[in-house]
Amino acid sequence: MIDKTRCSVQIAIVGGGIVGTSVARELSKYNLDVLLIEKEAEVGWGTTKANSGIVHGGFHEVPGTLKAKYCFPGNQMFPQLCEELDVSFKQNGILMVARNEEEMKTVEQYLERGLERGVNVRLLSREEVLKLEPHLEPSILGALYAPEGGSVMPFELAAALMENSIQNGVQLLTENPVTNAWVEGDQKVLETPAYIIKAQVVINAAGLFADDLARMFGDDYFTIRPRKGEEYLFDMTTKDLVKSTIFPVPSTKSKGILVIPTSEGNLMIGPTGDDVLEKEDLTTTTDGFSRILEGARSLVPSIDPRKIIAQFAGVRAASSRHDFIVEFSPNIPGLLHLAGIESPGLTAAPAIAADVVQMMKDAGIKMEPKIDFEPRRRKVIRFHRLSRKEQDQVIKENPAYGRVICRCETITEGEIIDAVRRGARTLDGVKFRVRAGAGRCQGGFCQPLVMEIISRELGIPFEQVTKRGTGSEQIRYAAKELLTREVEQ
Amino acid sequence: MKVLTADTAVIGGGPAGLAAALTAKKQGADKVLIIERNNELGGILQQCIHHGFGLHRFKQELSGPEYAQRFIDMVKKTDIEVLLETMVSELTPERKIYAVNSRNGMMEISAKAVVLAMGCRERTRGALRIPGTRPAGVFSAGTAQRFMNIDGYIPGKKAVILGSGDIGLIMARRFTLEGARVEAVVEVLPYAAGLTRNVVQCLEDFHIPLYLRSTVIEVHGEDRVEGVTIAEVDEAWNPIAGTERYIECDTLLLSVGLIPENELSTQAGVAVDPVTNGPIVNESLMTNIPGVFACGNVLHVHDLVDNVSKEAERAGRFAGRYALEQGEDWKKRVKVIAGENIRYVVPHEIGLDEPVEFFMRVQRPDENVVIDVGGLRSVRQRSIRPSEMLNITVTPEMLKNVTGDSITVQVVTLKEAEVRA
Numbered sequence: 003m004i005d006k007t008r009c010s011v012q013i014a015i016v017g018g019g020i021v022g023t024s025v026a027r028e029l030s031k032y033n034l035d036v037l038l039i040e041k042e043a044e045v046g047w048g049t050t051k052a053n054s055g056i057v058h059g060g061f062h063e064v065p066g067t068l069k070a071k072y073c074f075p076g077n078q079m080f081p082q083l084c085e086e087l088d089v090s091f092k093q094n095g096i097l098m099v100a101r102n103e104e105e106m107k108t109v110e111q112y113l114e115r116g117l118e119r120g121v122n123v124r125l126l127s128r129e130e131v132l133k134l135e136p137h138l139e140p141s142i143l144g145a146l147y148a149p150e151g152g153s154v155m156p157f158e159l160a161a162a163l164m165e166n167s168i169q170n171g172v173q174l175l176t177e178n179p180v181t182n183a184w185v186e187g188d189q190k191v192l193e194t195p196a197y198i199i200k201a202q203v204v205i206n207a208a209g210l211f212a213d214d215l216a217r218m219f220g221d222d223y224f225t226i227r228p229r230k231g232e233e234y235l236f237d238m239t240t241k242d243l244v245k246s247t248i249f250p251v252p253s254t255k256s257k258g259i260l261v262i263p264t265s266e267g268n269l270m271i272g273p274t275g276d277d278v279l280e281k282e283d284l285t286t287t288t289d290g291f292s293r294i295l296e297g298a299r300s301l302v303p304s305i306d307p308r309k310i311i312a313q314f315a316g317v318r319a320a321s322s323r324h325d326f327i328v329e330f331s332p333n334i335p336g337l338l339h340l341a342g343i344e345s346p347g348l349t350a351a352p353a354i355a356a357d358v359v360q361m362m363k364d365a366g367i368k369m370e371p372k373i374d375f376e377p378r379r380r381k382v383i384r385f386h387r388l389s390r391k392e393q394d395q396v397i398k399e400n401p402a403y404g405r406v407i408c409r410c411e412t413i414t415e416g417e418i419i420d421a422v423r424r425g426a427r428t429l430d431g432v433k434f435r436v437r438a439g440a441g442r443c444q445g446g447f448c449q450p451l452v453m454e455i456i457s458r459e460l461g462i463p464f465e466q467v468t469k470r471g472t473g474s475e476q477i478r479y480a481a482k483e484l485l486t487r488e489v490e491q
Numbered sequence: 492m493k494v495l496t497a498d499t500a501v502i503g504g505g506p507a508g509l510a511a512a513l514t515a516k517k518q519g520a521d522k523v524l525i526i527e528r529n530n531e532l533g534g535i536l537q538q539c540i541h542h543g544f545g546l547h548r549f550k551q552e553l554s555g556p557e558y559a560q561r562f563i564d565m566v567k568k569t570d571i572e573v574l575l576e577t578m579v580s581e582l583t584p585e586r587k588i589y590a591v592n593s594r595n596g597m598m599e600i601s602a603k604a605v606v607l608a609m610g611c612r613e614r615t616r617g618a619l620r621i622p623g624t625r626p627a628g629v630f631s632a633g634t635a636q637r638f639m640n641i642d643g644y645i646p647g648k649k650a651v652i653l654g655s656g657d658i659g660l661i662m663a664r665r666f667t668l669e670g671a672r673v674e675a676v677v678e679v680l681p682y683a684a685g686l687t688r689n690v691v692q693c694l695e696d697f698h699i700p701l702y703l704r705s706t707v708i709e710v711h712g713e714d715r716v717e718g719v720t721i722a723e724v725d726e727a728w729n730p731i732a733g734t735e736r737y738i739e740c741d742t743l744l745l746s747v748g749l750i751p752e753n754e755l756s757t758q759a760g761v762a763v764d765p766v767t768n769g770p771i772v773n774e775s776l777m778t779n780i781p782g783v784f785a786c787g788n789v790l791h792v793h794d795l796v797d798n799v800s801k802e803a804e805r806a807g808r809f810a811g812r813y814a815l816e817q818g819e820d821w822k823k824r825v826k827v828i829a830g831e832n833i834r835y836v837v838p839h840e841i842g843l844d845e846p847v848e849f850f851m852r853v854q855r856p857d858e859n860v861v862i863d864v865g866g867l868r869s870v871r872q873r874s875i876r877p878s879e880m881l882n883i884t885v886t887p888e889m890l891k892n893v894t895g896d897s898i899t900v901q902v903v904t905l906k907e908a909e910v911r912a
Contacts, residue, residue, distance in 0.1 A: 235617070239754075282713070287622050312617035314625060390589065390597050394492050397596040404593035406578035409528060410754075442754075444615040446631045450642055465644060469627035473714035476627050477638060478741065479645040484670030 006198050011037040011173075014192055014201035016180055016215055018045030020053070020156060020348050021340050022207035023163035024355035030170035032359070033370045037201070038164070038172060039194065041179035043471030044431045046160030048209045050348070051434060052233065052284075052316020053156040054262055054273060056247055058346040059096045059148030061116030061123050062257060068326040072350035072357070074119050079352040080152060086377045087162040089154065090265040090384075095246040096151030097131065099301060100143045105251040109146045116148065123148045137243050137302050151247060153265045156348055157434040165424050166379045170372065176427075177471060180208070183218035190219070190336060203367065205338045205358070210281040210319045212327075212341035221333045224341060225322040228281045231273025232290040235312040237442045238411075241267040248301045257345060259297025261305070266437070271298035271305065278317065286313045311442050318344040328354055330365065338362075383420065384436075386412040407455070408448040410441025418452060422459040430470040432456065449476070495600045497524040497572075498814035499807070500588055502579050502755070503608035505534020507787020509562035510800040511606040511807030512571050518811025523571045524600065526590055528578045532566070533559030534610055535633065536796065538640045541661055543688070547797035558796060574598075582759040584780050603814035604782045606806050607756055607770065611788040613658075614748040616710075621653075623710030626717075632658040632746040636665070645669050647742030651719050652676045653707045657685040657794060657878075659746020664693035673699045674738050677721050679706045679728055682856055684746075685878055686794055707743065708735065716743050749792045759783065766835045767791040773824070774841040775809035776802070784810045791837050791850065794880055802850065825893055827865075830901030832857065834877065843890040849883050851900060861908035865898025869908055 013029060015022045018040035026038045042048070060074025084091035100106040109125070116123035124147055131145045132138060168174060178194035183204070185191070192199045208215045213226040241263075248261040256275035264270055274290045291313070298305050321327055321342020331337040338361065340354060363369050383396055385403055396416070397404035403416035413436050421435040429445070429452060432438050438452050439445030445452070453467040453476065465477045498520035501508045504527030516523045531537060536544070539555025546552060549561070566573070577592040588600040613631035628647055630638075636658060638644050648671040652659045655678040663673045676694060681704050683690045694701050702721065708730045709720040718739045722730040751769040753761065762771045762779045769790040770778040777784050786806035787799045825843065827836050829851070836851040849864060856876045861869050867889040875881070903911070 234620070284625065284713075285623050285709075286620070286625075288620075288708075291620055291622075307620075308618075310617060310620060311615065313620055390492060393591065394597040397591070397593065401593035404591055404596060405576060406528065406580075406591065409578065412578070412580060442615075443612045444617055446613050446615065446634045449634060450637055464642065469714075471714070474627040475715070476630075476646065477642075477644040478647050481639065481643040481645060481669065484645060484648055488670055 006193070006196060008198045010200040011035050012201065013037070013203045013205065014039060014199055015205040015207055016192065017048070017207035017209050018160065018164060018174070019048050019050040019207060019209045020046070020160050020351045021209070021343050021354060022205070023160045023167065024351040025205055025207060025340065025358050026167040026172045027163045028355035028359055030167045030172045031372055031375045033372050036172045037199065038167070038174050039178055039180060039192065039199070040174065040176045043177050043427050043468070044161070044425065045164045045174070045176070046157045046434070047430075047470065049316050049319055050160050051157045052231065052314055053348050054233065054260065054270065055154050055156050055264060055348070056096070056260070056262060057091070057152035057154055058349040059116065059123065059151040060119060060121045060349070061112050061146070061148060062252065063346065065115065068328055069346060069350065070119070072326065072353040073346045074121055076346070076350040076353035077150060077152075079356075080154065080349075083352055084154065084159070087159070087166055087379055088382050089159050089162045091152055091154045092265050093150055093152040094263055096148040096249060097126075097135065097246045098146040098249040098251060099131070099138065100145060100251060101139065101141070101300070102143065106143050108251045109144070113146050116146070121148060122150050135244050135246060135248070137304055138248065139301055139303055153247060153263060154348070155265050161425065161435055162379055166377070169379060170375055180215060180218070183215060185219065185334060188336070190334070203336045203338060203362070205340060207340045209343070210317055212319060212339065216331070216337075216339065216341070219334050219337055221331050221337060223333070224327055226281070226342065227320045227322060228278050228283070229318045229320045229344070230276045230278045230283055230315055231318060232286045232294060232313065232315045233270055233272035234291065234294060234310050235314075236269040237309045237311050238266075238268045240269040240309055243269055243304070244302060250297065250301060259294050261298050261302050269305070271295070273316070281317060283317060284315045286315050312440070312444060320344045326350070326354070328357065330361065383417060385414045385417060407451050408438035408441060410443050411437045413438040415455060418455050419459060422456055426456070427460065428468050428470050429453065429456070429476070493595045493598045495524075495598055496522065497600055497602045498522045499604045499606060499810045500524045500526065500600055500602035501606040501608055502526050502582070502588070503534065503610055503787070503789070504529070504532040504573065505608060505610050505787065506536055506559060506562065506796050506799045507610070507789070507803040508534070508606070508608035509559070509566055510803035511608055511784075511786055511810065513562065513565055513569070514804040514807030515604070515606070515811035515814070516569050516571055518808055518815065520604075520811040520814045524602070525566070525571060525573045526577050526579055526588070527573065527575050530576050532563050532573065532575070538633075538637045539661075540640045541665070544796050547795065548800055562800070579755060582755050584760050586782050604784065604810040606810045607761070607778070607783065607785040607789050608787050608803065609752045609755060609789045611749040611751045611792055613745070614750055616745060619745070619747060621707055621710060624712055626710070626712040626715050628712070628716035628741055629710065629743045630745070632656070632662045632744045635744050636662055639665060639669065645671060647716075647740070648672060649674060649740045650742040650744055651707070651721070651738055651740045652744045652746060654678060654745055654747035655683040655685050655690070655701060656746035656748060657689050659744060660685045660689040660693040662744055662746070663699050664697060667697045667699065674740055675721065676701045677705045677707055678703050679724055680704070682876070683878065687876070687879075706730065710743060716741055719743055749788065751789045751792065753789060756785070756789070761785075764835065764839065767837065769837070771839045772837065774838050774845055774847045776806040776838065777809060777813070782813050791835065794878060798850065798880060798882060801848070805848070826897040828897050828899040830899040832902035833900050836900045843893060844887055846884055846886050847890070849885070849900065851881050851883075852877055853881070853902060857902065859905055860902050861905060862900065863903050863908065863911075864900050865893065866911075867892055867898065871905070875902065
C-alpha cells in the first residue's frame with residue numbers, strides 16, 4: 003500500500019456543500035490555515051445541487067428554533083453576498099396562497115410570525131394576487147406576500163463561495179471521503195483514501211453523513227434522517243408563467259409542493275418530502291411525479307408537463323432533533339457540528355457561517371482579520387445576458403465567446419473554458435456552472451463539444467472526461483477496440 | 492456590429508438548407524447566404540455513415556456524407572456564400588437576422604427572403620420522465636451516433652435501446668458491428684416506429700430482440716448505467732404489474748422521437764402546428780410571416796432525405812422568387828384538413844394555380860386502402876404506416892375542381908372509394 007500523505011492544518015471543514023463552502027469563505031476573512039475536504043469531484047454536489055434555490059422569506063420557521071434564528075438574517079445577507087460573488091440572484095418574491103377559509107387563517111398566522119421578526123410581509127387580496135400572478139388558480143382567496151424572498155442557483159453559489167475561498171487562501175481537497183476519524187491529544191485526525199490530516203478544529207459540515215462523521219469520533223448523540231425531494235424542471239418557454247415563488251400553506255412535515263421560477267426564469271415544480279432509507283437514494287419516481295404535478299396544478303392550473311426537460315432528486319439531511327444542530331460537540335472538544343441543515347438551510351447558510359466565526363472567537367481561537375481579504379471573485383461573462391453591443395465587444399476581446407457551443411441556452415466556448423479554469427472538472431460541473439447542456443436538448447448536441455473543451459483544458463484524454471467524477475465516464479471504448487479485443491481472444 | 496444584406500438567407504446548412512439555397516440561386520436571387528452553426532455543411536447527414544440515402548433522388552444507395560457532398564459540391568460551384576460556425580440568435584418579422592461567430596462578432600443580416608432549415612432535435616429522457624437514477628451512459632441515439640461516427644468512440648458494450656425510431660434501429664446495427672451487444676429494443680407502440688426496411692436490416696438480420704408494447708420503467712446504476720427494468724404496458728401505456736424484467740446493460744439509448752427546432756421561428760412570430768411542431772405553411776412553403784419559408788425537418792420530421800431535398804427545392808424556389816418580386820399576391824386560398832386516419836398534411840393551405848405536393852403521415856397502420864385528396868385525386872396504398880411518410884402531388888388541372896374553401900385528405904377503404912367513384 004502506498005503511504006498516505008500526512009498534513010496538519012488549523013481548521014478542517016468536512017463537506018463542501020452550501021454550509022461547508024459558506025463557512026470556508028467566512029473563515030477565509032481571517033489569518034487561519036483552513037482545508038476543506040470533499041468526497042465528490044467538485045463542491046456542491048450533495049444535497050446542495052438538488053436544492054430548490056429558494057431564498058426563503060423568514061416567516062415560515064417556528065419561533066425559538068435555530069431555523070428561525072438563522073433564516074431571516076440569512077435572507078438579508080443574500081443581496082450583498084451574491085453581488086460580491088457575481089452569482090445570479092433575483093428577489094422575485096414569495097407568495098403563500100390560501101385556497102380556502104381555513105388556509106386563510108393559517109396565512110394570517112404566518113403574517114404575524116413574519117411581522118414579529120421584522121420580515122417585509124403583507125397580505126394580498128384575491129384581486130391583488132391575480133394581478134401580480136394572472137396564471138394562479140383563480141379561486142384562491144388571497145395570499146401572504148414576501149417581496150424579499152428570492153431565487154438563486156445553489157450550485158453556482160457553492161462553487162462561487164469555494165472559488166472565492168481559494169482566492170483567499172483556503173485549500174480544497176476533492177474526491178477524498180473521510181473514512182476514519184479519531185482524537186490524538188488536542189488534535190483531531192481525519193483519514194481519507196490518500197491523506198491523514200491533523201486539525202485543531204474539525205467543522206462537521208458533512209450533510210447527510212454528519213452523523214457518520216460524528217460517530218467516527220465516537221460522538222453519537224444525533225442521527226441524520228434522509229428525506230428525499232424530487233424536482234421537475236421546465237423549458238425556458240415557461241418563463242412568463244409566474245414571477246414569484248408560489249407556496250401552498252405548509253403541512254406539519256414540509257413546505258409543500260411549490261411552483262418555483264429559477265433565477266434564470268424557467269419553472270421548476272416540487273419537491274416531494276419522503277423519508278428514505280438510503281442517504282443517496284436519488285431516484286425519481288412515477289408516484290413522486292404525479293403528486294408534484296397535482297400539487298403544482300392546484301396552484302397554477304395551466305402547467306403543462308410536456309414542457310418538462312429534466313428531473314432530479316436530492317436528499318435532505320434532516321436531523322433527529324427536527325432542527326439545525328449548530329454547536330461544539332459536548333463530547334469531543336474542537337469538533338463543531340453544523341448538522342441537520344435541512345430547509346431553510348440554503349437561506350440560513352450565510353448567517354450560520356457568520357455565527358461560526360463568533361463561536362470560534364468564543365472558543366478562544368485567535369481570529370485575526372486578513373488585511374488583504376478579497377471579497378469579490380473575477381466577474382463572470384454570461385454571454386446570453388449581454389446586449390448585442392456588449393456581445394460584439396466581448397468577442398473582439400476573446401473570439402472564443404463568438405463560438406456558441408450550447409445552442410439551447412446560448413452558452414459559448416469562452417464561458418465553458420472559463421468554467422473549467424475556475425474549477426469545473428466534469429460535464430456536470432460545467433453544466434451546473436454555466437448551463438451548457440441544461441436546456442431543452444439536455445446536452446444531446448453539445449455534450450461531445452463540451453467534452454472536447456474539458457479534455458483540452460485539463461489535458462486529459464477525451465474518454466476520461468466524466469459526467470460527475472471517476473466511474474461516470476461517458477465513453478468507454480475507442481472505435482474498433484471491442485473488435486480487436488475479440489480477435490485477440 | 493457588422494451589417495450584411497442578402498436576397499435569400501438560409502438558416503441551416505443541412506440537406507434542406509443546401510437544396511433550398513441552390514434553387515433560390517437558380518431562381519436568379521443575386522445574393523444567397525447559408526448560415527450554419529456547425530464547422531461544416533451537411534448537417535446530421537455527416538454522422539449518418541450507413542447507406543440507403545438517395546435511392547429516389549439519385550437511384551443509388553449513398554451514405555449520408557456522400558449524399559450531402561453532392562449538394563455541397565453543387566453549392567461550391569455557385570457564388571452562394573456560406574457562414575460556418577455561425578449561430579443565429581434572433582430573427583425578426585422584418586426578416587432581420589442576428590447571428591454571431593468568432594471572426595465577425597455580432598452580425599445583422601437583412602434578407603429579402605428567409606428560409607428556415609434548422610432541422611430537429613431528439614426527445615430526451617427528461618421529456619419522457621423515465622424514473623430511476625441519473626447515471627452516465629444514457630444517450631439520445633443521435634448523440635451516440637456522433638460519438639461513434641465523428642469522434643470515434645463507443646459509449647459502451649451492452650446496450651438497451653428505448654424506442655424503435657430509425658436512428659435507434661440504425662444504432663442497434665452500428666453497436667453490433669462494433670462488437671457491442673444490443674440486449675433489446677423496447678417500443679411502447681404495438682408496431683415499430685421506424686421504417687420497415689430498417690427493422691429488417693438492422694434488427695432481424697442481427698437477431699436483436701424487439702419488444703413491442705413495452706417500455707423502460709426504471710434506470711439503475713449510480714455513476715454509470717448498470718441496468719434497466721422494462722415492462723409491458725397496457726392500452727394507456729401504463730406498465731403492467733408482474734411483467735417487469737431487469738436487463739443488465741451499461742448504456743441506454745433513446746430513440747423516442749424528433750422535435751423540429753422552432754424556437755427561433757416562434758420568437759419571430761411564426762405560427763406553429765401543434766401536431767407537426769413545425770410552421771404552418773402554404774403551397775409555396777411560406778409561413779404566416781411574409782417572405783419567411785420553411786422546409787426539411789424544421790417543418791415536419793421526414794424519414795427520407797430525398798423528400799427533404801425535394802421539399803427544400805420548392806421552398807428555395809419560392810423564396811428566390813419572393814426575393815426578386817417582393818411580396819407576391821397569392822390568389823384563392825384553400826385550407827387543407829387532415830381527415831380520417833391522417834395525422835397531418837403539409838402544406839396547411841394552398842393556392843390553385845401551382846402543382847402541390849402534399850406530404851402526410853397516417854395515424855395508424857392499415858392495408859389495402861385509398862388516400863383520398865379532397866376528391867381531387869385518389870391513390871391506392873397496399874400498406875400504410877405512421878413511420879412512412881406519403882407524398883401525393885395534385886396538378887393545377889385537378890385543383891380546378893375545388894369548390895369550397897377547404898379540402899379534406901383522408902384514408903378510405905377500397906369499397907368506399909369504389910362507391911364514390
